[in-house]
Amino acid sequence: MTIAVPASDALRKPAFPFPARHFLSVADLDPVTVGALLDLADEFVALNRQKSKKLDLLKGRTLINLFFEASTRTQSSFELAGKRLGADVVNMSPRASSISKGETLIDTAVTLNAMQPDILVVRHGSSGAASLLSQKVSCSVVNAGDGQHEHPSQALLDALSLRRAFGRVGGLTVAICGDVLHSRVARSNVGLLTLLGANVRVVGPPTLMPADVARWGVEVHHDLKTGIAGADVVMMLRLQLERMQGALVPSMREYFRLWGLDREKLALAAPGVRVMHPGPMNRGVEIDSDVADDAGVSLIQDQVEMGVAARMAILATLAARLDNQ
């Protein structure tokens, strides 16, 4: 038997109305909403560090984790977030083998919708999949990653980690380094961090940069050393190892030499620089273990902890909106 801990009023009733039914893209957010989400997440961080972590904000609610792409970190983070708020959580990982992937998405959406869930957390390999799904169901949809488009909860947890480490996000110089082209984390972070007033740079070889990336409102660097010079934050992206095949980069060792982060290169960044990575890391490809494991520099473990709190804030806010309906 679990006993709900007494929660502050702020936790019981998020004090602002969330503007949308779904949480699909950072493009739907504004600075006030983000500030409120981060404030709420801060309270959940404190709660999560207590012995008894359970609330009843989502009591009676059903949350379905629908992951078409395998994920350990994000799925368990959402699962814990849902459970700590008192929701019933079901994890589903439909396999794309029997029927074509598209049929699976829509068919599964319609089927799950008939089971009357309250919140559907979805990850899918196609850009726009969460948005498409949100048009077919009557519950709230949370985008946990759609193709190469967005991963908005990751951006929120990164903003939370930064705000707690630096006391602010606005004015920070953040260098996002590596495979920007294929990264939904990069897209969501560029959107959210620029919204909050950070100066964002993207750094990587031209083969891993989207076309016209300079028009995203970021500085573009093809040299890691100039890219991270004076940066307050260096955010490394995961390099999928299959990128070696498509003539995007020649080899892991060349990639690490030119665009991997080690102590020597990190010394060019601003004093007090913090290093981030959305995980899972390829040690020795995009980041040296020496940097990744240095608790004085690395925020990587904080990011994982903040992930649960940020997702609790998203779920609690969406649920509060459901309660008001």
Added chain:
Amino acid sequence: MTVQPIAFINARLVDPETGYDGPGALIVTEGVIAEASREPRLTALSDDVKIIDAAGALLCPGLIDLRVKTGEPGSEPKETLKSAARAAAAGGVTSIVVQPDTDPVIDDPAVVDFILRRARDIELVHVYPAGAATKGCRGEGMAEIGLMHEAGCVYVTDVDRPIVDSRVMRRLLAYANALGVLVAHRPADPWLTRGASATEGEFAGRLGLASEPVAAETIMLERDLALVELTGARLLVDQISAAAPLESLSRAKARGLPVLATASINHLTFNELDIGDYRTFCKLVPPLRCEDDRLALIEAVASGLVDIIVSAHAPAPAEDKRLPFDEATPGAIGLETLLPALLTLHHEGRVPLARLIHAATLAPAKAIGLAAGRLAVGAPADLLLADINAPRLIDAETLISKSKNSAFDGRRLQGRVLMTLVDGRVVYEGPAQ
């Protein structure tokens, strides 16, 4: 077959052959144009003539659409020859050329014959098959071009699939040209376009869509033009779509190479931003380009650099479109929206009406050797009568095509077909106003 003669009076005639755009009258007898007058009224009409007062409406040759996909044979739930023909008639399109990428592929004279027999039974608009350029549209062995041509195919094409092997393309051009068969080819570099569902640029990058650069089209077009120079063969460039390849085309035409080019009405109307929130009805092949490319394409139609406008009618049922963008089938239907979309370009003041009509009637007729597309005495009475000003909100659900994947759904256009005639027979009459 005896059909009552019809006289149209008080019409606005547009004759693409002479460039005439002005008042006039026209008499249709025995399936052909018996008289075309620049006077709005006719005298001494016999009693058995049915007189239609056009009241200033546009009367011009029916549209000739060189690029229409149906699902017959093989995927009839998408679109049959009959439903496509009905959609064409309702859209003022009097001749359609159906594409060979059916199941089975039209790469055999027997399938050509099947299409022609089905079309005769339907008795609505003229249906001409295009044959596959290579067997199975696989880009390897040449299809039986000569036999298909004898059976009645009007040109050869592998439709959306580029012929990658330059040696196959060279031989195809040389061989087809000797037989007097036109080859159509959509220029696309297979490697740069692989997996792409949008045009490379800021917008596709933000949406996280795999994208292709316009250079994919330019590169393949330059190859094709070099092969045209090598072989001396005629080439129909299928759906040119951007400013850079238009420059290549312009240089080739200036050197006198025997090249013709089509543009789809979609690429003349929409740009990449119309994809919006992953709207799969705007997922096309080639993908929608940027606004500068669209404007360059319109300019090329106005100048005559682009010869022909096609609907690129490509029916796809809902289950092939209600998918994530990268998994959705590309293409959009267009037969019923071709005329109002053309007229919208005219109303926006971008291209003169006569020039647009020319690109959708006489130019395609000449390309494939049809006698239609003109208002001359003795020409086939394939005609359309349209109110060019009628406002229209396109509702895909009300369209005749079996598939409703219209990129124009929800768009406001101007222009409504009042009547369509094929060989002097009325095959469509619009609802009374």
